Amino acid sequence: MKKNCLFTALALICSVAISQAQFGYSGGAVAIGGGYLDKPGTAYGFGQIRGTIYEDDSVAHSVFLDILGHRDEAILEFVDPGGFSFFESGDISFANITANYEVEAKLSSALSFYAGGGAGIELVRIDDRFDDELDSDANFVAQIFAGFRAHFPSGVLVQAGARYIFRDDFQLLGDQFITQDSVAFEASMGFSF
Amino acid sequence: MAPVAMLAFTIPPEGGLIVMVVPSCEKKASAAILLALERGKGELILNKVSRPFVQYFVRRFVGAMIGFVLLLVSCSSFQLVDGDQVAAPGVQVSRTVLRSNVLVKKGSHLAVAYSSGNRFYVSKGGVLSGFHRGARDTTIFSETGAHLPERKFLSRIKVVRVDNAERAYQQRFRELPPLKRLLGGGSWSDQDDDYEYDDHGYGRGIRAVSVSPDSYRKKD
Numbered sequence: 001m002k003k004n005c006l007f008t009a010l011a012l013i014c015s016v017a018i019s020q021a022q023f024g025y026s027g028g029a030v031a032i033g034g035g036y037l038d039k040p041g042t043a044y045g046f047g048q049i050r051g052t053i054y055e056d057d058s059v060a061h062s063v064f065l066d067i068l069g070h071r072d073e074a075i076l077e078f079v080d081p082g083g084f085s086f087f088e089s090g091d092i093s094f095a096n097i098t099a100n101y102e103v104e105a106k107l108s109s110a111l112s113f114y115a116g117g118g119a120g121i122e123l124v125r126i127d128d129r130f131d132d133e134l135d136s137d138a139n140f141v142a143q144i145f146a147g148f149r150a151h152f153p154s155g156v157l158v159q160a161g162a163r164y165i166f167r168d169d170f171q172l173l174g175d176q177f178i179t180q181d182s183v184a185f186e187a188s189m190g191f192s193f
Numbered sequence: 194m195a196p197v198a199m200l201a202f203t204i205p206p207e208g209g210l211i212v213m214v215v216p217s218c219e220k221k222a223s224a225a226i227l228l229a230l231e232r233g234k235g236e237l238i239l240n241k242v243s244r245p246f247v248q249y250f251v252r253r254f255v256g257a258m259i260g261f262v263l264l265l266v267s268c269s270s271f272q273l274v275d276g277d278q279v280a281a282p283g284v285q286v287s288r289t290v291l292r293s294n295v296l297v298k299k300g301s302h303l304a305v306a307y308s309s310g311n312r313f314y315v316s317k318g319g320v321l322s323g324f325h326r327g328a329r330d331t332t333i334f335s336e337t338g339a340h341l342p343e344r345k346f347l348s349r350i351k352v353v354r355v356d357n358a359e360r361a362y363q364q365r366f367r368e369l370p371p372l373k374r375l376l377g378g379g380s381w382s383d384q385d386d387d388y389e390y391d392d393h394g395y396g397r398g399i400r401a402v403s404v405s406p407d408s409y410r411k412k413d
Contacts, residue, residue, distance in 0.1 A: 040408030072407055073407045074404050074406045074407060075351055075353065075405045076403075076405075077404075087351075087353045089332075089351065090404065092404075092406055092409075126404060169412060172404050173403060173404050176412040177406060177409040177410065177411055177412060178409060178410055178411075178412050
């Protein structure tokens, strides 16, 4: 049900954006930032490479590639040839790579409101303490987001917002783990070019 | 008026140094250095510091040294660094435990304020408490029935259940082999040269391996 609602929201955003877009303008920006993912309650970092496909005095349409990553610690259990159980520390890394569409409504010359959505894959990888990859998984991930963005004359942009992330469950070493839909709060800054 | 003694140093032309004590005289200045160096007749006159002033500085210096020593003693006491220890029966307090392996046997109570890079082995009936100053890179190998710190202090501590804490402590020096080698099959011995690793035979499904993430729960 949640998945259907998310797809409906994404389709609505894309259809509205495409109907209003007038392609032909080119410009872009890069941004990096960080935030807090309420489930599982961890910090994350992200980077964006943005391209503006249309912009006028009141609205802008952009597409961007978003890479969001966070890590989780884990305890690995394995059995040596002698049958003795060993425990090791490990790390699970998550990388969400999504393609996104965004509509930006300009509230003033410096401040704007943005909203959009995107979909992609989440790469999950588990390493042992020797940094050897033990297993990996790739799952569907989608997100919708909104926030406020401030543009400065020097080309610097600062934005703060929230995103709702849907993630498929992931599987590692034969076990499946539950991921929950999560709300994330974030802030970032970047440069327009 | 405090007596003042004069020391005179004379450097003769042929070299060397002549030191003379000049009779005391009264001067209000606490210290004065007069340097008169002439070729062949160098002379350095040092006015000795008055006694109460010296005593004041000596007292302050001694006080500072005592404070410094007390600070060092207080910081170094109740610390365990780079050590292996079996906690004796009774209550023990350790402010800091760094890079150590500690076995807490039945009847022992070890209270730790701060822990970093440690492995604690807690037997059934043993008590490990504290950690209110924090912990990092700390693993507790505990038997069922061992008393561990409050849950709020365990958020950054790995707790691993073991059947026998004493046996785990005795095997603490056994290096864990890389997991990839284990998964690849073959046998592991204490001497790495004896190990034959068949890279072509690598297969993840050979060994039963499980993972327990901190933030995600397993699906039933």
